[in-house]
Amino acid sequence: xxxxxxxxxxxxxxxxxRPTVFKDDRGFFLETYNREEFAEVGIxxxxxxxxxxxxxxxxxxxxxxxxxxAQGKLVRVLRGKIFDVxxxxxxxxxxxxxxxGIELDAQDAGMLFVPVGFAHGFMALKDATxxxxxxxxxxxxxxxxxxxxxxxDLRIPWPMKAQEISRPVVSPKDAVxxxxxxxxxxxxxxx
Ligand SMILES: Cc1cn([C@H]2C[C@H](O)[C@@H](COP(=O)(O)OP(=O)(O)O[C@H]3O[C@H](C)C(=O)[C@H](O)[C@H]3O)O2)c(=O)[nH]c1=O
Numbered sequence: 777x778x779x780x781x782x783x784x785x786x787x788x789x790x791x792x793x794r795p796t797v798f799k800d801d802r803g804f805f806l807e808t809y810n811r812e813e814f815a816e817v818g819i820x821x822x823x824x825x826x827x828x829x830x831x832x833x834x835x836x837x838x839x840x841x842x843x844x845x846a847q848g849k850l851v852r853v854l855r856g857k858i859f860d861v862x863x864x865x866x867x868x869x870x871x872x873x874x875x876x877g878i879e880l881d882a883q884d885a886g887m888l889f890v891p892v893g894f895a896h897g898f899m900a901l902k903d904a905t906x907x908x909x910x911x912x913x914x915x916x917x918x919x920x921x922x923x924x925x926x927x928x929d930l931r932i933p934w935p936m937k938a939q940e941i942s943r944p945v946v947s948p949k950d951a952v953x954x955x956x957x958x959x960x961x962x963x964x965x966x967x
Contacts, residue, residue, distance in 0.1 A: 778813045778816045778817070779795060779796045779807055779810065779813050780793050780794065780795055780796070780807075780810070780813050780814065780816070780817050781793070781794040781817070782794075782817035782818065782819070782889075785876055785878065786876060787862065787864065787871060787874055787875070787876035788864070788869070788870070788871050789864075789891055789893075789894075790862055790876055790888070790889070790890065790891075790894070791888075791889050792878075792886045792887065792888060792889075793814075793817070793819070793850070793886070793887045793888075793889055794885065794886050794887075795807055795808060795885050795887070797885050806885055808852060808887065809823065809850065809910060819889060821848045821891075821912045822912060823850065823910035823911065823912055824911065824912060824913060824914060825910070825911045825913075825914055825915065826908065826909075826910050826911075827908065827909050827910075827911065828854070828906060828907065828908045829906070829907050830904065830905070830906050831856075831900035831905050831907070832900060832903050832904070832905075832945065833900055833901060833902055833903045833905070833939070833941065834899070834900065834939075834941040834943070834944050834945050835899070835900045835905075835944065835945045835946075836897065836898070836899045836900075836925045836934070836944040836945065836946050836950070837897055837898060837947070837950070838861065838895065838896055838897015838898060838922060838925060838950065839861060839863055839895040839896060839897035839922050839923045839924070839925055839927075839953070840895060840896060840897060840920065840921070840922040841865065841894070841895045841896065841921055841922060841963075842913065842915075842916050842919045842920060842921065843919045843921045843962045844916060844919040844962070845913040845914060845916040845919055846892040846893070846913060846962070846963065847892065847911040847912055847913045848889070848890060848891045848892050848911065848912035848913075849888075849889075849890040849896055849909045849910070849911050849912075850887055850888070850889050850890075850909055850910040850911075851880065851887060851888040851889075851890065851896070851898075851907065851908075851909040852880065852885075852886075852887040852888075852907070852908055852909065853880045853881060853882045853905065853906070853907055853908075854882060854906040854907065854908050855882045855904060855905060855906040856881075856882055856900060856901070856902035856903070856904060856905025856906060857879060857880070857881040857882065857900075857901040857902045857905060858879070858880050858898040858899060858900055858901060858905060858907060859877055859878075859879055859898060859899045859901055859934060859935050860877070860878050860879070860880050860888055860896075860897075860898045861875055861876070861877045861878075861896070861897050861898060861899075861925075861932055861934075862875065862876050862888075862890050862894040862895065862896050863875040863894060863895040863923065863930065863932075863956070864893065864894055865893065865894065865895055865923075865956070865959075865961040865963055866893040866894075866961065866963045866964060866965040866966075867961050867963060867964045867965060868964055868965040869893070869965035870965075872965070873929070873930070873956060875930055875932055877932060877933055877934075879901070880898075882906075892912070892963065893963040893965070895922060895923050897922075897925055899934050899935070899936075899939075899941070899944060901935065901939050901941075921959070922950065922953040922954075923953055923954060923955060923956045923959060924950075924953045924954065924955055925944070925946060925950060925953075927955045927956055928955065929955060929956060929957055930956060
């Protein structure tokens, strides 16, 4: 086995990438990306941009996608913890409209790989949560799109009660995103 293990999740095509963590009496070391090793687990996408966002507990970012220059994402938590959510919006997908919520924690080196065709967002579960993610195409604000975090048809189980988050902090842009039922997805399922 190489330095990365790719683990399936309950949602088709969404996988967790588990790096090998090298621990010693100083702490630990791990590779977070390696083109050759990623190809060995079937990820040959070219990442062209790295992003970092910093959020207080209770912030919700998303659910976003780019309608053109669509982005695959490799998401990891540098500090804190998030409830990460992806929604399958590939026309013709057997899991269209299905979503997956998964906790990603800085203590656990797991990374979520989100291919093109999914809306993505997260809720920060700790203060000063820092999320870093690599993307496979450049930021294109003119194609910035998304669906509402609180879409009544999706009923995403954001852990507000469990985390004692009374009112999520959402950007004005995200607060007025459409519901899934009101969008025409630009993505098609490739089987
Ligand atoms: C995404 C992005 C944003 N920006 C600028 C544009 C705004 O002035 C500022 C904040 O942007 P925005 O409110 O879109 O940031 P988020 O709400 O964290 O957006 C992200 O949220 C969810 C979690 C995602 O998966 C996407 O990658 C991304 O859409 O950063 C850039 O300059 N480059 C970028 O790639």
